[in-house]
Amino acid sequence: MSGDAVYEVTDLLRTFGRGGHVRALDGVSLQVERGQRLGIVGESGSGKSTLIRLMAALDRPSSGSVRFEGREIAGLHERDLGFLRASVQLVFQDPRSSLNPRMTVGSIVTEPLRSRRVRRSLDDVDRGQRLREVLDAVDLPPDAAGRYPHEFSGGQRQRIAIARALAPDPEVLIADEPVSALDVSVRAQVLNLLADLVEARGLTLIFVSHDLAVVRHLCDSVVVMRAGRIEEQGSTEQVFNHPRADYTTSLLAAIPRIRVADVGDGS
């Protein structure tokens, strides 16, 4: 076992349906080191969201183990998960549904600090100070705190979600398709922001996406999933330049590229 594993996932199985006939995850094992930027790619139904839900303890595995900093979290009661909730934060795909429309940005961002479970370690944090700090970190103006999510554009709303994730000063940031619902014109900005934050704060990043080009840009290692299993894992360089699995090759071939030389040949 290597030195500084943040996550150790072993033989994870998660089934759904009567008699467990749908295997959303089927024998998944992986390790995430501190400071790693891991991309999880795969098509819908490949199990990538189920995997991160289990890693964030938002769901329980049917069998197998998830260890976070050496502690088993699979099957742990919510009241014992405080340490995980403060250390692992999530950014979801669609900020329109992940931000409560009836809360101000300020109370959304500081909500993790007010949670009873997370609070123990954060009691002495000055919430106002922290709010200003994270809003500044995601390039939102300080007066954003008093406004509501609907007053912001899609890209700005995703910044709010990122600010909320940063508020409890996590070690691990799990982002589930964080730019898929955003407009092309703001995608690059949010990706640059994420890259800067991960770098500046020394975060461990788990980045789920179906967009391989984005993963290639942002992550240092990749897990390719298909039908609940890991098809291939390795460094970004290896997986993209020398894919071992045929499935990875076909995924890479399907990335749409701008075609200007051979337009109209219909192939």
Next chain:
Amino acid sequence: MSLLQVTDLTVSFGRRRAVAVDSVSFELGQGQRLGIIGESGSGKTVTALALMGLLPETAHVTGSIRLAGRELVGLPEASLAGLRGDVLSMVFQEPMTALDPTMRVGRQVAEVLLLHTADRGGSARARVIDMLGRVGLADAERVADSFPHQLSGGQRQRCLLAMALINSPDLVICDEPTTALDVTVQARVLRLLDEVLTAEGAACLFISHDLAVVSQVCTDVLVMLEGRIVEAGPVARLFSAPEHPYTRGLVATARIDEVPPGERLPTVEDFYPREGAR
């Protein structure tokens, strides 16, 4: 003569006449494929809905839309309904909302057929099955008897494509038809779209924010920004030598694979700074 001629199309909404599309003019020839790119709110979809006559009643449309010599602006709903699904049709982004969840897919495709043909005989099902087969559904019989929720995203989108094509329309409008799909499914659906459009000889207006996808389907492209066309031209020219700074920004952000990993990605603002944009 061109199939579609749009002249000074302007669409505004509500009592305050908020302008969504501002004096847009373009032409589309028989069998031609034109892409419209731009960010959300740029007026791409409103333009498409104006062509289809599907704008809400609060919309105020001026200018001219001529399809095969026939003026569509101001045409009564009954006449438009006769054209929709027959002469021009549309493929929407989200197949789950575009399909009726309570109705078997085959019946939904047949509905489009029966609305526009006098044929009440038993041949409708055969034609539906045939069409589903032509959009690449291997198991057409079973798909026809399925409800939308029993199908995958790619299968649903193919069913929409079958509905749009079954009456051999002159013009198919596709609004982000593959945005909700996985990459490998997207690649398959795009290839198929290319094939069936060629086979049917239909012209296509293809709306997308994905420049790569547009470059694969279309020969020409319009760039829309804040309701106006800021640049237009053949795909090969526009993507290799964009002129408008906004287009340059869009092209730069779309070429993420050319940026060395770890380096800062170019943003549209680098090329086209806007007031208050973040």
